[in-house]
Amino acid sequence: MKGLRHPRNDRTLNPSGNPSIHDVIDAVDAGRRRFVQGVTASASLATAGGLTLSGLVQTVQAAPVPAGQGFPGIGFESIPAALAPLPDAVRVPAGYTVEAFVAWGDPIVAGGVAFAPDASNTATEQARQFGAHCDGMYLFPFTGAGGQATPDRGVLVVNNEYTHEEILFPDGQVGASGYGIAKTRKSQAAHGVSVVEARRLNGRWTAVKNSPYGRRITANTPMRIAGPAAGHALLQTVEYAITDAGSSATGLTTDGRVAQGTINNCGNGVTPWGTFLTCEENWNGNFGSTAALPSATSGDTGKLYNRYGVTASGNGYRWHTTDPRFDLSTNPNETNLFGWIVEIDPYDPKSKPVKRTALGRFKHESAQYVVDAANRLGVYMGDDERNEYIYKFVAAGAFDPLNRAANRDLLDTGVLYVARFDADLTGRWIPLLPETLGTDGVALRHNPNFAGADDAEVLAKILIKARMAGDAVGATMMDRPEWTGARPRIGGYQQVELYCTLTNNNRRGSTPVTATTPAANAADGSTTAGSARPAVDAANPRANNLYGHVIRWRENGASVLATTFTWDIFVQAGDSATTKTPKSQYEGNIVDTPAGSADFGAPDGLWFDPFGRLWVQTDQAGNAQGDWVNIGANCMVCADPNTGEARRFLTAPPNAEVTGIAMSADGRALFVGIQHPGEDAPASNPQQTSSWPASQWPLRADGVTPLPFGRPRSSVVVITKDDGGIIGT
Template sequence: MSSPLHPDNDLTINPSGNPAIADLIEQRKLSRRGFLKGSFGATAIAALGGSTLADSLSNLAHAAPSPIGGIGFTSVPANIAPMTDAITVPPGYTARVLISWGDSLTNAPHWDPSTPMTEAVQLRTYGAHTDGMHYFPFPSTGAGGLGNTRGLLVANHEYVDPGLVHNTTTYSTDAMTLDWVNTQLAAHGVSVVEVQERNGEFGVRRPSAFNRRITGKTACTVTGPASGHPMLRTAADASGTQVLGTLNNCAHGHTPWGTYLACEENFNGYFGSSAAALAAAPLTAHERRYGMAQGGFGYRWHEAEPRFDFRATPNEPNRFGWVVEIDPWNPNSTPMKRTALGRFKHESAGVVVGSDNKVAVYMGDDERNEYVYKFVCAKRFDAKNRAANRDLLDSGTLYVARFNGDGSGVWLPLVWGQNGLTSENGFADQGEVVIKCRQAADRVGATMMDRPEWVAVHPTTREVYLTLTNNNRRGTNPASSNNVDGTTTAASARPAVDAANPRPDNRYGHIIRWRDTGGDVGATSFEWDIFAECGDSLSPVAHLQGNINGDDYGAPDGLWFDNDGRLWIQTDQAGNALGDWANIGGNVMMCADPATGETRRFLTSPRNCEVTGVTSTPDGKSMFVGIQHPGEDWSGSFTANSTWPDSGVNGPTTASGMGEVAKPRSSVVVITKDDGGVIGS
């Protein structure tokens, strides 16, 4: 997470505080009862079985403290320094490695991690740095149906560590080649993997007609208002409709019509240019707003592949930063970049179907002082005709959120011709609005947030939860905002604290939640409160202690609801249990009760990794969890910080069966309860 190739959690110390804002939140914060009663949708009430709206509201308001029946496991201890290089889960649970970077998706041999990766090998093996994921069950009916034992696991591959890819400790000075670029492109993207339970354990089905790699070179079709736009046209694609590849797929989403949404996040870091080229043609305001820089994140692809030189191909960056829809059930389908959902550093996409079959997609832009978005489809979901939903994400209204200090909020439309989004202000059409989505949000006055990341939607109430990971620029002086004319350099503003982001130097982050008015996903207003301010309860600084009811955690990132309404929270901090994290320990997965706020530590991770991506079988008895970049920030030796998962320290090794550990590898583990029960119960 702290790696230059994965830049985000750059923390500083600011001793100042602003208790007045915190006091305001406590004074004006909606009670749990009032929050639910004021915004609960009639259809959601009916789903709870209430005989009338009034009766249901009354029953809900006076319900038992925990509608999920509590959290049924004992917390595991924090993995503090000196850290254990393993996964720990509660007694009565078992975690096994399912698949790791380089494991084959075919009958061909697995990659030998002691050798450099090649493009040919990577195209038939599981990609690098696994992230968001979803389990698509095979058709199933009733308890014990096929879908609980066989499905498609679809997972993102966010980025790569070039040193591990090419077996080099001197990547920054090595000669860059096109072969190296192509190998790294192949390690990015998405994997579709058929998994099946045999003899009580899940494994990868090889071969499978469904197993598939989508990479940084896979042809994708551009749809929606930016399709064919002049700002997307290049010499290689004069139509502006065909993009090679999807990159930096962080979190994800999934649709009720059975497709997967891969979200492109830190795409800017793959592009660069020369000092001479930038001296002749300096960065434009548009490029600065999206964080373009001469050296990018240090991948150096532009040295061997001109399409990643943003002076040689200035429109190529505009072709990334989108939500990409993938049909996992059709191996011959073409991924679609759905531009109506806006261009920014997409972290995730939470899809919700309302009581009237309206469809909304909730999204966060993962950078300091960026925004929260909602897209409402123009057409409605057709549960009886999958084909009718195929292009549902191509037309509708894109909104950005303004969080008011009294617990109310407004969805501001990002529609060309409205709210200053006109030609006079640099928006020639709706295509330019979505391409320059950040500038449009600046113009309409949205609320700058503390790195909006994953979205999770409660399975019954449609209440939306969002992680705000951290912001070391919040509350620092002198205060500044994103300029209304869209000229602010990405992440450079220094906003004051506000009700929705109440802490200066928000190093530990928080989780916010909201409910659209009347339970209508198409509503243009909402009510919100803060679910948790994360922190270290042992910190001597009061505003760093947080308000967690239970075990401490910080830097919340991954977020997911199981079918019973438990909220699972994954963290993304430095991962070494040092400094600000000495008491909290390494990264974790927590389980929280949304009604009571009780939070328990379910999983601790190996050293120097991120816990990211979680999904389960429909019966909740097999859970899939991603472990990304174990051993990050190694120096000298690939295994300086971790040898997981091949060390054998954490039970069975991956299918590669390496006798000598060559390097740590991102992996997916499958967790089961030893008594065969539901995870978390």
Template structure:
């Protein structure tokens, strides 16, 4: 597909005018450093205590606090596989896993979910077919096991369908012809139906001819699609706010659909959190659009990402329905176990380009949700629920995400950090500065974070939390504007257009032109999920050990370290997806062009890595087909089946949809998908199920 329609690619192409800044990111940093683990522990103790040795239960207060800040332990069972080679040019159009493992396609775009006929990919997709079929462009996912031992062989796989490639949906060739095609409402409805969330029952074939293989359970009553037109309820402080009201919904409490569902989260009370990311790309205007500072801050513009929905569906016309865009950019809670339930947009968690929502329950049952805003120069957030999780009463947790405090992070150069509250009436969040109430603080969350002085980050994406230590890891995928000149930052008054500033390097984002990205991690003071302070370090700066990147002339040289990459294992770049398995292995998925060219000639295509968070050792577990992203990973409770998403194989095609890839129907990668058509018409996103041939735990 055309790269201009890929949401993340579009981010890197947005070069709006820079604004001079009165609030630059760490302009006063005199020394850039990556904290060692020892330094991280020391700063953790200092930030946590500010005390000297005080006797506590036969030890000292410092000893006790150090235990809170100790390094994550090595994963149970270690990392027990040999790395697969990088998928370099000429690339293999397949999913490759280590010797002793098997990867089989479980489901792909267009595979039927019920008893209906299987879609033929040679045909254009229509709304009626898509509503009964697996959605496009798989992203974040979670496996909800059935109760008891059955959960290792049967459960609900809930996954996001982030976006679509319109020419693939409608069979328009070449891809460039879509920009001049006549757009009809039927076309728009088909695309909207391919977005959203898939809830599908899956299980192992225990009696059939494919004994032991995972398959869809087509007759399950749990199977359903949540799409760009599914009614959603709005809850929390912004529900009913004037900025959420439209002609079709005067109450501001009922929204049609969820869009650009990127990564996700899941709650201990058994619900799924889907995160709305690049919603701005679906809106546009055929006439002059004089956008406000608020609209510019969220990247809204007349052209959008080229979907052209506004030409046939007036809901997405920026001039006709000005508030409709405010109804997207939220975390949406879904109960997969209740097919009659209505998805709920939880406004207390703030409105921005949500990438993921990592839920943590503290020792005292306090719940925190960690989130990243996936755009260059945006922020990291934490929401702390006002009420505590009740493990004995699922119903009592139903609206837990509606009340609490939203914070945004400031990362200081000494390795300490502060959670800054985004509370109306505090820290300049007042009517004089454009915030009439808490609802407006949440709707204009980016401007609120600008006002309180949060740290601008290099595209904060997925969050993963260690299963025993609660140490939080976050991928920072890239930032081509970091260290560019002239230097600028997000204005405190919230008037900076999205992704337009040129922040200087700082301690938490130490590289100019950071196309390889890095992973940051932190520990809350005293191990408390409700803490307002934390200690942080950089887990890894990604890159290529074999070739030194050349820095462009417009960038300041500060922080340029050769981009040498991971010094303890295999190279990778542009980290995106992130997940801890129950044994403590950190799985890292990447999102770069996927063609093995330019800065990626040695790293090759996209991958899934496995890391030891204690030692930093990292091995390449999976390489992907051509021109695709690896995104979404989850497992059965016993760790013996891993589900992994493959998104947009063959992206950037021009003349034919199969220019760059024919996955998953190529046959290179073993059996074809559930369609069983045995013919290749177009590449399709999907999910693979990975098992060990000896039946063991994945990765051990």
């Protein structure tokens, strides 16, 4: 994910020296770079009437994409790309209606006040309002008679990733009023997670303003740390008393089992027992230092800062200048409390969020669970940085579908794995355990980065330094692994099939290669953050991967316990009308009719709806200029996982990202996030490129309440089918 104050992630932070697999890719026949479907898939296609890629390509645009192999088909036509000059609106296909649901600054907690169009709301007010820059989300339904999900009411939990400081305050970050603790506190209050009760009344969805379920979880909300790393010295920090007026050190040190807040909450996941998993992504940019930081070779602290991209200046935020909790010169371990998966119970407003350390610490983008036929639980995760890794966590215990309480701590014990993709279209999950051998033949317990008094301490260090552990064991560097999605059933046969969006990588195959910009990632975790320039390989086959791709794999034995898998590239995104050369490097292989009608680039959000349709959301500049002149604004497409055929369903306002998606229990309402419309606008002219959503809806869905005009606002929209049918049919 991105934004004005959000790292562009165009720098590699992976310094391992893992051997690239580019030296063996030439031995692989291009014709073999397709997924090995096997007997099950072939039989399923035959049963479905012989659906073939060539057959689907010959269909006319207006014809629905047929059903088959556990896929229900697509029943709408692609809408045109949003090209310059961009409409300041969200567009959807004919037969659908899109409405505003909730926007930054809307009151969602009892006692909340309305959004002030001049951004004059205080930090205290913001803490009762919907947060900034919405991202991953999920709608948790209430249950009715017989335990059935209620289609008209639920709790929508939404991540609030970051803040655009120039429009968050009336005069910008450092305008006439300067920058002080009041601005820091408002920025912190706009981060985190928003919990909103959603109700459908008379066919219209509304956000309940005074619901007892309404809740804001911010950068200062108390949390618990659990799992193998809890209590480790690297998680022990200066204790502060936090008030609106500032953060005051108490003179004590925490025990490494408590944390304050969650920030840069990007993609998400859920658990099969009904809790929300929020993913801490670019948290490093919120920290800074009023003194020089330790060097990259000065022990745990310096190496960790170096490996995770922590700098003295931060990334656009100024929290460390007013809040000593974020000043690394006075509180050096605070960064280690971020970069985790945080579990939140949406149904219990008084519950304390829990940071689950067993799932590893990195720039988490999403967390997709799979429960296999044996009720074993796996969680699949991407680390959103160029040249980072794909991980999975396998719980030690089995999921109990009949006892919610029995699963409450299931994420605290298990094994974290990192993926290696080989050029023969097979892969391996490498366990990150003390006994695992690195590429140098030395067990991680004897690696200086992880050595400890016992294996419990070694494991804690491995989890805290998950990126460095991936370096040591030879994981495959990927082109920004973001959202993961699961398709657990295919054609009636049980499978475990995963997908992951790889957004882009302008460092892949680039030059120069020097001592400070290495061609590969050093296994000892010592290379400066952002310096690697790896060669192309089978899983990441394009140099300067401008438009990105989607990779998928199947676990051998249809079990999350598998340590091996088979894989292919599901789609390479691109621009069919590109004039860049060589054209094959940039045009992609999207299946659409007519050709080019559903072109997209920079795939980010990825989600299977309950009916088996695959939805992909994009994150690029969003201005329909330069490399995006033909693709246009960011969009959301719906794809057939069997053939890759795609149709464009939604386009975004100017400079906005499409991110976050959730569906009502009956499939008749789709909630979608529109993040940072009008991004890059200055404080002096917040509406320079967009006034959305007010530009599209002067009144709310009730037709009476005005939508405040004044500056663009990240929002969640709700989409329904005019005939009342299921979305996508």
